[in-house]
Structures are given as C-alpha cells and as structure tokens.
Amino acid sequence: MDTISTSSDTDDTCLRICELLSRSSPDPSTKVGALVLRNYKIIGSGYNDFPRNTNQDPLLWADREEKYRRVVHAEQNALIGINARNAILYTTMFPCSTCCGVIINAGIIQINTFLIPEAFALRWNMSIESSRSMLRSAGVEVKFHLVPSALVR
Numbered sequence: 001m002d003t004i005s006t007s008s009d010t011d012d013t014c015l016r017i018c019e020l021l022s023r024s025s026p027d028p029s030t031k032v033g034a035l036v037l038r039n040y041k042i043i044g045s046g047y048n049d050f051p052r053n054t055n056q057d058p059l060l061w062a063d064r065e066e067k068y069r070r071v072v073h074a075e076q077n078a079l080i081g082i083n084a085r086n087a088i089l090y091t092t093m094f095p096c097s098t099c100c101g102v103i104i105n106a107g108i109i110q111i112n113t114f115l116i117p118e119a120f121a122l123r124w125n126m127s128i129e130s131s132r133s134m135l136r137s138a139g140v141e142v143k144f145h146l147v148p149s150a151l152v153r
C-alpha cells in the first residue's frame with residue numbers, strides 16, 4: 001500500500017492544474033495532465049495527445065492499437081523542450097515505464113501523483129512494477145496524494 005503524503009498548497013494547486021490540463025486530451029478513454037515545476041515556477045505542461053500536425057481523426061483514437069502507436073504521453077509532452085534537471089513533476093496518473101525512463105533521464109527528482117486506483121493497478125501491474133523499480137534505483141522520490149477536495153465529484 002502506498003503512503004499518502006501531506007499535500008502542501010503548492011501540491012494541491014499543481015495537481016488541480018494537472019487535472020484541468022488533462023481535460024484537453026482528445027483521448028476518449030484516458031485523459032492525463034502533467035506539469036513540471038522548478039523553484040515554484042511552472043516550466044512545462046502537457047496532456048496526452050497525438051503529435052502536432054498529424055492526423056487527429058477520432059477513428060484513430062478509437063483504434064486502441066493505433067492509438068498506442070501514436071500517442072505522446074502527458075509527462076513526455078510536459079518535458080519536451082525544457083531543461084527539467086532537478087525539477088518536480090506533477091501528473092494525474094502514475095507514469096508508465098516508458099515515461100519513467102524519460103522522466104529519469106530528464107533529471108526529475110520528485111514525482112507527485114494521485115494514489116493509484118485499484119482497477120488501474122490490476123490492469124497495468126507489470127508496467128507499474130517496472131516504473132517503481134526504475135524510479136527507486138534512480139533515486140526519484142514518488143509522493144502520492146489524495147484527490148484535492150475541490151476535484152472530488
């Protein structure tokens with residue numbers, strides 16, 4: 001069981017912004033928002049989407065295999081084009097193993113996310129374990145937060 005961290009006002013604000021960002025994702029089933037913070041300044045943000053200037057046909061989103069081949073995850077979009085060395089990442093979903101590789105190599109030192117929902121944990125168990133293992137050995141701290149009360153629907 002993951003330990004719940006105490007959320008600072010900054011954590012709450014950043015996770016709320018991530019949730020707002022996630023709403024921009026055109027993915028009909030999974031919407032993720034992420035942002036990168038350094039010295040209390042947002043230096044990157046993103047949501048899961050197909051690459052810019054590529055075919056955005058909803059039929060491509062409906063085809064799960066094709067979607068997986070094309071989509072750029074929120075965490076990667078938030079990290080593209082910035083220097084994230086020693087920065088903090090916020091994301092609405094525990095990052096997949098591919099994103100964890102990018103997060104580690106980008107120099108992120110801490111990840112803040114929501115507790116992993118049980119259904120998600122069961123479905124993505126292997127990826128979650130790979131992520132946890134890599135983050136642990138790379139020394140990236142992971143803090144789990146409760147969904148801010150303002151976001152509880």
Ligand SMILES: [Zn+2]
Pocket residue numbers: 073074075095096097098099100
């Ligand atoms: Zn990912």
